[in-house]
Amino acid sequence: MIESIGIKYIWLVPLAPLLAFILITFLFKRFQLLSALTAIFSMVVSFILTFDILRVILTGHEITMNTPVEIAVPWLNINGLYIEMGALIDPLTAGMLFVVTFISLLIMIYSVGYMHGDPGFSRFFSYLALFVFSMLGLVIANNYFQMFVFWELVGLSSYLLIGFYFYKDSAAQANKKAFITNRVADFGFMIGVIILFLYFGTFNFLELAEGISASTDLAFLTLAGILVFIGPIGKSGQFPLHVWLPDAMEGPTPVSALIHAATMVAAGVFLLARGFVLFASASATITFIAYLGGFTAFFAATIAITQRDFKRILAFSTLSQLGYMVMAIGLGSLTAGMFHLTTHAFFKALMFLCAGSVIHALHKQDIFEMGGVFKKMKITGTTMVIGGLAIAGIPPFAGFWSKDEILLVAKTNGFTFLYVLASITAFLTAFYMFRLIFLAFFGEKRSDYHAHESPLTMTIPLMILAVFSIFGGLIGAPFLEHGFAYYVYFGEPHHPHPDYLIMGSSTLIAAAGIFLAWLVYIKKAISAEKIANQFAPLYKFLYNKWYIDEIYQWFFNKVVLSISALLNWCDRNIVDGIAHGIAWLIRTTGAKGRYIHTGSLQTYGLVIFAAVVVIVLFLAGPVVGGVQ
Amino acid sequence: MITLNHYLLLSAILFCIGLYGALSKKNAIAILICIELMLNAVNINLVAFTKFLTPGDLTGQIFAIFVIVVAACEIAVGLAILIAIYRDRSSVDVENLDWLKW
Amino acid sequence: MAINFSLIIPEMLVAGLGLLVMIISLLVPKDQKKGLAYFTVFGLIGVLVVLYFMIDAQGTLFNGMYIVDPFGSFMKILIVLSSIMAIILGVEYVEKFITGFLGEFCFFVVFATLGMITLVSAGDFITLYVALELMTISFIILVGFGKNIFRASEAAIKYLLLSALSSGVLLYGLTLVYGAAKTTSINGVMEYIAQGETAPILVLGIIFLISGFGFKISAVPFHMWTPDVYEGAPTPVTALLSVASKGAAFGVLLRVFMHALPGNQELWMPIIVVLTVLTIVLGNFVAIPQKNIKRMLAFSGVAQAGYILLGLIAFSTVGVSAALFYAMIYVFCNMGAFGVIIAFSQAGGGDEVQDYNGLWKRSPFLAAVMLASLLSLAGIPPLAGFVGKFQLFRAIMEQGYVWLVFVALGMSMVSVYYYLLVAKAMYFKDPHEDSQIKVNLPIQITLLAITLITLFLGIYPTPLTNLATQVAKTFF
């Protein structure tokens, strides 16, 4: 057994925030600062434990992807259903744990400043703690059931946090939308989990992995893989279930940073990595995953170009990046996907926090109403630019390394189409991201606002994240001996070799994107309006997000609600109508029957006598027959 | 030769006449009388059966006497009630007796 | 041949009581006859006690014209019990609405009782006929007493003419049977029938018999008189009529047919089944639209008669025992319901269902008794009616009449509907007036006892089921 406090007390990693949640909800609700401190403290505990686990893995080399440590307790053991709750510790888990605890900690600190003065301050921290609990439970899960449970619970936290400003109609709409969209996805996920269980008799990842490797039932594996993949489609906002994520920006910005950029939405990718053996077992599944990811990346990027809202642009960028990750896994490289997930977590959290900082200062979200913010908010501006460079993929920033790895995989595995698509997307990414930066931070002031730099609780996390966005990618740089790929992989570790052609071309593409943005928005050499007018239908199409929301809205309002109304009508009029009909029949029979009793005694006598006659006639046959 | 069947036929005819009258007459007293006819049919039956079937046994005849007595009681009560009704409605027409119905 | 007069002590007591009451009532001043009523009650209670100790007695008197057996004694207990309750419940009512005739009320009830208890012991057609007429004529007079004298006399004349008509038919049937069997002794006739004889004259006679008895137990379609007479008669009389006269008629019906049927089951059973189904269905259906509570109970009584007939159809110890049990329970339920109606009309209430609106607020006690009685009639546990119905259904299902159980159960659900309509009026509606209803002590005690018995027998029916089973063995 490996000596490690972190592994020994791993159950405390998720439970600490849960405890914080309970304490805040029931005891500390009135004491704002205490609530925040409790939450932060619980995060510190989790973070330290996580760090210890990470230390053991990085230094010990004993726990690898192929020799994980598993700890489990039975949770429910009845005939036909055995469920465990446990922890599966391997580098994948450890890395994800680190990302989650670290960013959560930073964001909680940030939130102390951001949420200052909000009446729901304590509530915010309790929800946040609940989220972290769920997320950590998900990450350490050693079986699909536990994964599903916490999968749903992160959905719940997300629901609560998106609807944090429940008095805003838009927020109330958005959280409902998020939950329902995820439910649709979980529907598939759940069926997938159930059929896996029925087929292999276990939920456990390791046991399943064995079973799947041994299985040759390709049709089943394909089906199960696709069904399970529906879960990530929802949670990680892949097309066509991405619609909830942009709306989820109705939540407070730290939430957007933590949940809807860095961690929860990446849970889908994490699941793909965790259950990689299942997806990889069927080529149809894995290819489907790759193309869907690639398409989502492109699709979201095209929309991001036209949006005006600071956070929405970031949201679409998140979608696009998630598409990248999913594509990476679909391309067969768990390493690349997880690597991008990690770097993305840093720079996207950073950008959202910057956005939060700006919004906190300006109380505006439309980038066309900003401009020149950089002058007022130096730290925020600088860190934002760092984030932009990171996402655009300019070396040596974090995004460069991970994106590069994905492109490399696409190319080496022979998915030329996806390679091209990903490159185009990279171009678009650089363009829209710097469009955002140029419009918001540079140029002249386009509306009245008062801006000032945010307090230290907010800027310190920004700076820390900025550092990670700059250097974070180096952990996976192909030059490193024991880099990211050494720890996180599927099957056998394989050391990436730098491909300078791809590196060069991708850098060029990114630079071209930035340059174009500069031309349009700083230099104004090209008029954006003109282009928009020239391609008006296309612009409108993109601006309206390919009309996906409208289609869903139409489907729900026209189809679902109509069916519902129709069934309601049937219930009231046909099903109930039959019952009423029977009752009516009985009542009417009674009401008519009473008129036999006319009150005339001779009628009565006649009836009696007639009855006698009828009986006589009835018996006449048998009797006479019997006598003869 | 008058056989049992003749008596039975007579009684049956009498019974039917009584029954017909009871069901068709409008006057309550007439109905009472018709019922009396029916009872007489019964008595004929009883006496005839005794005479032809159980000559040594007088049960039927005794029965007939009981029937006559009881019928008298019934008529008495009936008339009393009819008087009460007549006082009220100045008529003993059964057609009018339909306050209680449905 | 020595006549064991000890066997007919109850009958003699009742007869003596009747005469005594008649004489005393002539002597007592008109406004002090309440005591007389209670005297009658005590007398009848004495009879009841005697009957209870005689329940196992068995024997015949007067050359078989009179049969004393447990079955008869059981029915007699039922009858005397109803008479006692009818008098207690009726005293005030009669005093108030038929002022001055309390003495007559009492002794006619006693004479009717005499007729009924004789009827169930009849061993010969002559006894049967005389007893039947004693009962009928006493009832006709009682019916004519009504509160609204005009309606009452209409009811009385209808009852009289129709029952005379039906007696005529019955008698005619008796003579035909006599002609075929050459005896008037019930046992003799039945043995004759049981041989499987199907002479047309006999069959005709039996059909007439059925119609005659059907009239008394108000089986459809011979029930036509029932609602009119029940509605018009004074309520205590209606109560007695609905339970005792029906019970007595049922007793004699059982006695007559129990022995006769085995020989020609396939001939008679269809008829009885059809009559039973008609009775249950029509009774329940027509009860629904009734607005007058007495009339509604009349139709419900018709339906209940159908349920009792199920016991006859089952044609087994279980069946008879169930029918006896049910008949006994029916006495309590119906008396309970009519008791409430009596108490309510004494307090000035009308007989329409809507007059009972909000009774709950005016007298929770009466409402509760009414509810319990009606639900027991409907066969809802834990009230006794349920056990009765359960036994009946079990008995007929044992004979393979599953469809009949469906019908009977279905109809008992229909009955729940109209019984609940009364409950609805009592509980859900607001009263027309707010005054509290005062119920005098004897009625209160009686109603309470009735309700408790209904409840007790519903929860723990063993004493009565055992008794009924024991009694039913008389026939098998």
Added chain:
Amino acid sequence: MSFPILSSILLAPVLGVLIILFIPQKEDKVIKIVAALATGLTVILSLIAYAYYDQSIGGLQFVEHIPWIDELGVAYGLGVDGISLPLVLLTAIVIFTGVFASWGLEKRVKEFFIFLLALVAGVFGVFLTTDLFFFYLFFEIAVIPMYILIGVWGSTNKEYSAMKLTIYLLVGSAFALIVIIAVYLYTGLGTFDIQTLTQQTYDIGFQKFAFLLLMVGFGFLVPMWPLHTWSPDGHVAAPTAVSMLHAGVLMKLGGYGLIRAGIFIFPEGAKFWAPVIAILCIVNVVYGAMVAMAQKDLKFVIGYSSVSHMGYVLLGVASLNTLSISGAVAQMFAHGIMTALFFALVGNVYNKAHTRMIADFGGLAHQMPRIAAGFVIAGLASLGLPGLVNFVAEFAIFVGSFRVYPVLTILAISGIVITAVYVLRVVQNVFFGPRNPKWDGLEDVRGIELVPIVILCGVLLFLGFFPSLLMELINNGVDPFVQQYLTTPKVGGMF
């Protein structure tokens, strides 16, 4: 067994009735306290029974047996096993909280509690008895008080609904009664003892006939489509405590009866008819949920959601394996608690706002944050969120059913999506959104009103985290029967 604990559970409410009978009408508070004590006693006794129930032995325990009607062979028999014990506990919890939910009642308090306790005595009896005769008897005891409770203390079309409910329930039970008599006669053993009857073998034709009747009869109670229309109407009209008890417990009698008297006694009949139940239950789930979406009255939404959720119970029953039946029983428990919570909350809002129309509300979370929290928890339970006991139950049903009816189970699982849609719509429209000054006068729950909400939420969460406390007990009760009488259905369908 020295102390007749089950009889005590049964008689505690009866004792309450007797005491309340002698308390003057004016003493509202005393009456309520007596009712609370009586029902609290049942909770304590049920918990004791739960604690002392020996799972290693299993089977019926705390058995009491007194011959009752000699002539019929009826015996007053009580006993609990892993199936009935959770439901007894459920009843105790729901009625206890129901008493507190009626704390604000002012109209005819005495009669209300008399009827309520009488009703609950009947419900307890159904779950406790081991004799079919008493099973029926107790069931009917529960029906009539409900009629009065709804008709007098109810709202919205109460007379119609009360009558409809009563007639439906009675008609349903009538079908069961026929089977009870038939099976009694068929065996000829002269007993109604469920265990004895379970051990007999029946001719296949008889089984089909009997199970069909039971299916229809209990289908009325569950309620199974298309016999369900009484239930939303009834729920809507009933006063809070009765809605809680009714939707929470009474509907479970159907499921319980179907398992206890249906499947276990007539396994072959059950196999024959199970596909029919399975199809109808999908109609329940999907149709119920879709109709719930169209409702405008809060209570109607919950009423139809009950129809939808009870569909899961039926699915579990129809699948005829240990897991699915265990799931069905657990779902009965879970749904009972959840729906009781819903009704407690809605009742509270209705008492204060005098309306239940969804459109009238909005932003209620401002004025009533606790109610909103409770409602969200209930809603989440209803859409089967992990961490709440409903999820475990539903999951067990799905896993158990999937191997038998894969396609139908998928349709059933789609029900959780539809449920999410309507539940969240309601939450959004009622509790979220801008503050509506119209409702500023509303007070949030506090003090004694909180009792039901806290207890019910607590149970949902506690068992959601520790489902083995419930599931293992149930499984313990279901498994022996299934092993003995139902051969394991093949893994079939799509594989």
